[in-house]
Amino acid sequence: MDQMLNRRIAAVKAADVINAIEGVPVSDYAKTLSACWARGEITDQQMKAALLASHRKLAEALDDHARPCPQLKEPQNDKSARECPHADFYISELGTV
Helix, strand or coil: CHHHHHHHHHHHHHHHHHHHHHCCCCCHHHHHHHHHHHCCCCCHHHHHHHHHHHHHHHHHHHHHHHCCCCCCECCCCCCCCCECCCHHHHHHHHCCC
């Protein structure tokens, strides 16, 4: 069991390094799932299912936002951008708008 645990921990660390090199943002939720998998608390199928469900939920939220926002504020001058009151949600979920 110790050998499998060590191999899984090494795999998670390698994935973290590759993601960092590639500049891929990894959510805290994904990191938590990876840690649980490494410790043998969940299977790889459970981790995959949880990530897919999380991504579907996020995609649905983004799809809902793709429609024009009724609360969108028009710019006050040429230099200001259009402002959406939901931007904080997208920044917290995706790290960007």
